[in-house]
Amino acid sequence: MKPSPFVELQGVVFGYGDGRRVLDGVDMVVPRGGVTVLLGASGGGKTTILRLMGGQLRPDNGRVFFDGHDIGTLDRAGLYAMRRRMGMLFQFGALFTDMSVFDNVAFPLREHTQLSEPLIRDIVLMKLHAVGLRGARDRMPGELSGGMARRVALARAIALDPELVLYDEPFSGLDPISRGTAARLIRQLNDTLGLTSVVVSHELDFTFAVADHIVVLVDGKVALQGTPDEVRRSDDPLIQQYIQAAPDGPVRFHYPAVSVEEDFGPRAAQGGRA
Numbered sequence: 001m002k003p004s005p006f007v008e009l010q011g012v013v014f015g016y017g018d019g020r021r022v023l024d025g026v027d028m029v030v031p032r033g034g035v036t037v038l039l040g041a042s043g044g045g046k047t048t049i050l051r052l053m054g055g056q057l058r059p060d061n062g063r064v065f066f067d068g069h070d071i072g073t074l075d076r077a078g079l080y081a082m083r084r085r086m087g088m089l090f091q092f093g094a095l096f097t098d099m100s101v102f103d104n105v106a107f108p109l110r111e112h113t114q115l116s117e118p119l120i121r122d123i124v125l126m127k128l129h130a131v132g133l134r135g136a137r138d139r140m141p142g143e144l145s146g147g148m149a150r151r152v153a154l155a156r157a158i159a160l161d162p163e164l165v166l167y168d169e170p171f172s173g174l175d176p177i178s179r180g181t182a183a184r185l186i187r188q189l190n191d192t193l194g195l196t197s198v199v200v201s202h203e204l205d206f207t208f209a210v211a212d213h214i215v216v217l218v219d220g221k222v223a224l225q226g227t228p229d230e231v232r233r234s235d236d237p238l239i240q241q242y243i244q245a246a247p248d249g250p251v252r253f254h255y256p257a258v259s260v261e262e263d264f265g266p267r268a269a270q271g272g273r274a
């Protein structure tokens with residue numbers, strides 16, 4: 001029997017109140033213990049899905065399950081307890097600039113636990129070790145490279161031993177080497193700490209290299225979800241365009257416009273539509 005998914009969205013409909021549906025019936029699963037990558041066009045609602053999983057947003061319709069619990073039925077205490085089981089890396093790298101690396105990672109432990117300082121010290125150093133930065137504990141965020149800052153943010157996100165980690169575009173703005181390091185780290189932490197990870201990313205190389213499960217979001221719905229192999233083998237032209245990053249296909253490069261001739265041809269010079 002397949003283990004139940006760690007997170008599941010069933011028929012999720014969501015809009016920000018301006019009459020437009022960002023999500024129009026999303027059904028997707030996040031398999032337990034795996035790395036799930038959420039792909040989709042810019043503005044397609046990927047971050048919105050992470051916020052729904054984190055309980056920061058509620059669906060207008062449909063349900064979001066976290067470890068078998070319908071998030072919509074949780075009261076404030078239930079939501080709080082659920083969030084304690086999650087690490088979130090929104091705006092990856094947003095460290096407190098006036099605190100050392102050590103204090104940044106210690107922050108959630110000091111805020112949310114009653115642990116003694118010697119114990120906090122051990123946990124912080126363990127988490128920094130896991131991201132390869134135990135030696136940088138006394139640095140200030142301003143002294144770190146972008147890639148290092150993100151690793152510190154990652155150490156902070158796992159400080160409270162979450163079961164689920166949500167990453168929103170963890171590679172944006174990083175050079176290729178740092179991207180590779182971050183990608184390997186996400187995979188490694190997932191496996192060694194027994195996490196479940198959800199990553200929103202535009203990085204196709206990363207996606208196919210480390211994902212166990214890929215979800216492709218198109219027009220507010222899940223166009224396809226499955227293993228990297230299943231996604232690669234899909235004969236859906238939309239999926240193929242997406243994974244080959246082709247500029248034109250079912251999703252057009254050009255925003256709908258009048259013909260080129262109409263804008264630039266002889267008639268345009270005479271003042272347009274004659």
Ligand SMILES: Nc1ncnc2c1ncn2[C@@H]1O[C@H](COP(=O)(O)OP(=O)(O)OP(=O)(O)O)[C@@H](O)[C@H]1O
Nearest residue numbers: 016018022040041042043044045046047048049200
């Ligand atoms: N707080 C908000 N209020 C109103 N509209 C919003 C809000 N947040 C996002 N949106 C809109 O909802 C849509 C989906 O946004 P979302 O950030 O979820 O997309 P995304 O797929 O993560 O995009 P990207 O890949 O560009 O980060 C966009 O059109 C966005 O403008």
